[in-house]
Amino acid sequence: MHAAQETLPFACSQPDKALQLHQRLHALTAHHAAACAPYARMLKALHPAWRRAATLEALPWLPVGLFKRMRLASVAADDIVRELRSSGTTGSTPSTVLLDRATATAQSRALASIVMDFIGRERLPMLVIDQNDLLSNRNALGARAAAVLGFSTFGRQHAYALRPDMSLDLTLIEDFLARHAGQPVLLFGFTAVVWQHLLDALTQAGRTLKFAPGSRLIHGGGWKRLAERQISKAQFKARIGELLGIHAVHDYYGMAEQVGSIFMECEHGRLHVPAYAEAIVRNPLTLRPLPLGESGVIQVLSELPASYPGHSLLTEDVGAILGEDDCPCGRLGRSLCVEGRLPRAELRGCSDTRVA
Amino acid sequence: MELILPHASSKPDAVTAQLDRLQAARLQPFDARTLAFLAAFAERILRDTGLRSAPELVALAYWFRPAAIEILQQRYRQLAEHGLLRPRGVAFHIAPANVDAVFVYSWFLSLLCGNRNIVRISKRENPNRTALLALLGEVMARPEHADIAAANAVLAYARDDGITTDLSARCHLRVVWGGDTTVRHVRSLPLPPLATELVFPNRSAWALLDAQTVCEAGEDALKQAASAFHNDTFWFGQQACSSPRAVLWIGSTERVEAARARFWPALDAELARRGAQDEAAQLAARLVTAHQAATEAELTLASALSDWPLRLMTDSFSPALRAHHCGYGLLYEIQRDRLDDSAGLFVAEDQTIAYWGFAREALAAWVGRLPDRAIDRIVPLGQALRFADRWDGHDLLLAFSRQVVIE
Numbered sequence: 133m134h135a136a137q138e139t140l141p142f143a144c145s146q147p148d149k150a151l152q153l154h155q156r157l158h159a160l161t162a163h164h165a166a167a168c169a170p171y172a173r174m175l176k177a178l179h180p181a182w183r184r185a186a187t188l189e190a191l192p193w194l195p196v197g198l199f200k201r202m203r204l205a206s207v208a209a210d211d212i213v214r215e216l217r218s219s220g221t222t223g224s225t226p227s228t229v230l231l232d233r234a235t236a237t238a239q240s241r242a243l244a245s246i247v248m249d250f251i252g253r254e255r256l257p258m259l260v261i262d263q264n265d266l267l268s269n270r271n272a273l274g275a276r277a278a279a280v281l282g283f284s285t286f287g288r289q290h291a292y293a294l295r296p297d298m299s300l301d302l303t304l305i306e307d308f309l310a311r312h313a314g315q316p317v318l319l320f321g322f323t324a325v326v327w328q329h330l331l332d333a334l335t336q337a338g339r340t341l342k343f344a345p346g347s348r349l350i351h352g353g354g355w356k357r358l359a360e361r362q363i364s365k366a367q368f369k370a371r372i373g374e375l376l377g378i379h380a381v382h383d384y385y386g387m388a389e390q391v392g393s394i395f396m397e398c399e400h401g402r403l404h405v406p407a408y409a410e411a412i413v414r415n416p417l418t419l420r421p422l423p424l425g426e427s428g429v430i431q432v433l434s435e436l437p438a439s440y441p442g443h444s445l446l447t448e449d450v451g452a453i454l455g456e457d458d459c460p461c462g463r464l465g466r467s468l469c470v471e472g473r474l475p476r477a478e479l480r481g482c483s484d485t486r487v488a
Numbered sequence: 489m490e491l492i493l494p495h496a497s498s499k500p501d502a503v504t505a506q507l508d509r510l511q512a513a514r515l516q517p518f519d520a521r522t523l524a525f526l527a528a529f530a531e532r533i534l535r536d537t538g539l540r541s542a543p544e545l546v547a548l549a550y551w552f553r554p555a556a557i558e559i560l561q562q563r564y565r566q567l568a569e570h571g572l573l574r575p576r577g578v579a580f581h582i583a584p585a586n587v588d589a590v591f592v593y594s595w596f597l598s599l600l601c602g603n604r605n606i607v608r609i610s611k612r613e614n615p616n617r618t619a620l621l622a623l624l625g626e627v628m629a630r631p632e633h634a635d636i637a638a639a640n641a642v643l644a645y646a647r648d649d650g651i652t653t654d655l656s657a658r659c660h661l662r663v664v665w666g667g668d669t670t671v672r673h674v675r676s677l678p679l680p681p682l683a684t685e686l687v688f689p690n691r692s693a694w695a696l697l698d699a700q701t702v703c704e705a706g707e708d709a710l711k712q713a714a715s716a717f718h719n720d721t722f723w724f725g726q727q728a729c730s731s732p733r734a735v736l737w738i739g740s741t742e743r744v745e746a747a748r749a750r751f752w753p754a755l756d757a758e759l760a761r762r763g764a765q766d767e768a769a770q771l772a773a774r775l776v777t778a779h780q781a782a783t784e785a786e787l788t789l790a791s792a793l794s795d796w797p798l799r800l801m802t803d804s805f806s807p808a809l810r811a812h813h814c815g816y817g818l819l820y821e822i823q824r825d826r827l828d829d830s831a832g833l834f835v836a837e838d839q840t841i842a843y844w845g846f847a848r849e850a851l852a853a854w855v856g857r858l859p860d861r862a863i864d865r866i867v868p869l870g871q872a873l874r875f876a877d878r879w880d881g882h883d884l885l886l887a888f889s890r891q892v893v894i895e
Binding site: 170173174176177178180194195197198200201202416417418419429446448474475 | 766767768769771772773775776778779780782783786787788789792793794796800812
């Protein structure tokens, strides 16, 4: 089932991709219906026409919030090797996603192919903008820890910029810069953590840092926190340039319920849907698919989830498809922008953890 | 702990002083001073055009306007014919956090019965509640209502067993409104031996529709019923204990089909007429609940997942369906051939039935077959949310009083 690792992530044009993906996802629906009894009941009651789904848009979906309420697995309990939890804010329930070895491997490979398409194959020294004890509990991984773990394979000689209390460890960063002087490095962190615990902390300390040309920052986890403070993407990037000297900045859109098939931002500011995944934007009240350019609620599809029925999810995020096969960066498939969350929905998202 | 009424203060001394003052205050049942205060309160809300957008506050003012109090007083006199009614003394009301006006009904009915009152409200604020408290403060501060101010204390504090225990020690009647968890927890905190307790835990509600009535109704009657159903089901986001969450259709399968085909389009038309709008976040909540429910019961989707209300046909309102219901316009539809076949659907938790198309005698006979504790209110469609002085099976005028026997 996992052809993901064999496919180049952005080489397939939209018409071909839609055709192939439809077949694979339809087969995945049948697989989950056979292997996950609760899922089969949901299909029967609420998506009775699922067998006749002739297009990607017609495939059945689950509301992403369901993973907060239920543990859904399409494999035997013995085959589950990892339990992934989204990090809800205090008081909100985290999602639980159950992974077997094959799904976890497929996720890692898909992630690698996507990230390498953006940053190249060479592993750069890597500075993680997060707590240095984040990975100490590996049994039940929070989404932030899981993302750091997943992305850390794209770097070497990792250093963590924050102490356990989230304070910035400037001595450590200076050390890191000195050790890799003149070499491009990779920075990774959660959007809200980067803003508050790196950028704000530098401003407070009256400091700037100078990373070598060619250095990159990858960040994700959502804009909710920054949007609340009226901070735009342009402001975020400008401040990164000003305080760190970094000009290659990639946001990504992803979620604990569909790890691996993330949508990464290119130099033209568009989030790119990889070959293993698709994004459909729907009217938030009628749920009908919307044409290019119109904002609505985002449905994400991914061929990676085989151990749990999460291959087609209706999110509570709002965004728009920006184009198909037409980004100046040359990547094929759909590109989109994510604008935020449905108003008044229960808070959900990685960046809402412990940041406040 | 903060004192909110009769005047706002966060000084511990002020709270204690008010609580001590309250012990010494004395009021009679339907005291002239109480009636004057309630009349002033109702008048104050009803002339405030800014509050028109808060229908629950307007309803509250209507409930305590002089003409309504007069009817209550007549009923109180009738009850008192069988024995002298006296106040219990100090009533301690623990208010729910989700429905703003409930604490006032409980408090004012108790006040009418002549009790002094301690009212605990949560620290969660919202604009309607803030407006209500400001207005209560304003009326209580008037010199002519000084005796009412002396006999009542509204306090806000975050959950704190120490404070709740201290306040309980001062009361003769504890009144707990809240979820099952709150009721269970407060019940574990001691009361003085002579004090008694009245609790209002989670309840649920149904709509009961006779298929034949729906099929035979004229256009106007159908439109009125749809409007009444809307008020019952959509106000308060379908979150109140007495908001119907299941619809029981009575009639043969074919007739119920025909009735549904008339009723739901009439409701859609009513929603359109009112310009009512679904919200994306509420749809998202319904979708999660519906998917979870599909794993817990045999369900059939009535039409589309994006429908508002989202209607799911099933065979019973099971504990799992009840527990996971999200409100926001989600209805389980159940069919039975005859009313007599339906008694087994109801459980102790069921409080309210809002009906259309049944005779009182038929309902009375049917109530006799219901399980223990099930169903305390059977009201015409459109009145599900109307507060009444008989609630959850208690006559509040009696519950807030004690009977003195003179033989």
